[in-house]
Amino acid sequence: MELHFWSATGMYAMASAWVIFHQLRGHRSETVAVWWLVLAGWVMQGVPMIRELIGSGGQVGMNLALSLEWSSWVMGLLYLAGWRLLGREARLAGVLLLPLMVLTLGGALFLSTAAPEARGVTGPLLIGHLVLSLLAYGLFTIAAIFALMDAFQEHALKSKHLGALFEMLPPLNALESTLFLMVRMGFLLLTTSMVTGALHAHEQKGVYFVFSHKVVFTWATWLVFGVLLVGRHYQGWRGRRAVRFTLWGYGLLVLAFLGVKFVKEFIILNH
Incomplete structure (x- = not known):
């Protein structure tokens, strides 16, 4: 299985290098070869994951390493879909998203050697x-990648230090x-995921809210993004x-999704 993941990592790395080189040379449109490279890596990564999922009877094992594997695969799916559906802005996200996918999958491979046994996830609500x-x-x-690009572009405009990186970004309004x-x-x-999580908790324990670090960080994430959307709708929030x-x-979402697992699996279990 590791051969598949190393091959996928190589494909993502080549696509990443191609995108960065292409953009720094001032090309406005992405070459379709990048999309095919990512697709090839995505298929190489996904085949053994889906095969293992089918072989386990639909039971998904989840620890930190597997969470990283699945998250990189989902990011690849979103990039492939966005490349086709959303145009240049989504394609440009590959400048940071593709290197992040390489690091995420590489981290999963590295952590898999020391990761504890994955906890099985079964049942329609939990899956x-x-x-x-x-x-x-x-x-x-x-969204975080676009936020970083937005911040960089706004800073460049205000400081009037424009360069090749600024030129490759789309207009601020489009970002x-x-x-x-x-x-x-x-x-x-x-x-929706919080609702299904609450329904699963009620199904298993008879309560809709189970106090845990993951739940607290998830609710905090939801509140922050909820406030942002309300501010955007009523006050026109933008910029910084x-x-x-x-x-x-x-x-906060990274802490909820990955940070809690890291503490449990590599700090608490080792003490």
């Missing part, structure tokens, strides 16, 4: 919660529109405020 959470995480990751599209879609998926809220919310 639905997991799928929705992964999709929300992927969308918010892309912000795509950023808030990702936030709205991610917020909807996160809300939108960037700060997006990055705060994403940081």
Whole structure:
């Protein structure tokens, strides 16, 4: 299985290098070869994961390493779909998203050697919660990338230090529109995942809210993005405020989705 993941990592790395080189040379449109490279890596990565899922009878094992594997795969799916559906802004996200996918998958391979046995995830509610959470995480990751691009472009405009990196970015309004599209879609998926998580908790324990670090960080993420969307709708929030809220919310989501697992698996279990 590791051969598949190393091959996928290589494909993502080549696509990443191609995108960065292409953009720094001032090309406005992405070459379709990047899309095919990512697709090839995505298939190489996904085949053994899906085969293992089918072989286990639909039982998904989830620890930190597997969470990283699945999140990189979902980010690849979102990039492939966005490349075709959303145009240049979504394609440009590959400048940061593709290297992040390489690091994420590489981290999964590294941690898999020391990871504890994965906890099985079964049942439609829990699997639905997991799928929705992964999709929300992927969308918010892309939103965070656009927030960083937005911050860089606004800083360059104000400081009047324009250069090759500035020239390759789309107009500020287009960046912000795509950023808030990702936030709205991610917020909807996160809300739905929280509802399915609450229903699963009630099914298993008779309560809708189970107090845990993951739940607290998830609720904090939901509140931050909820406030951002309300501020955007009623006050027209944009610029630095939108960037700060997006990055705060994403940081809390990383803690909920990955940070809690890291503490449990590599700090608490080793003491």
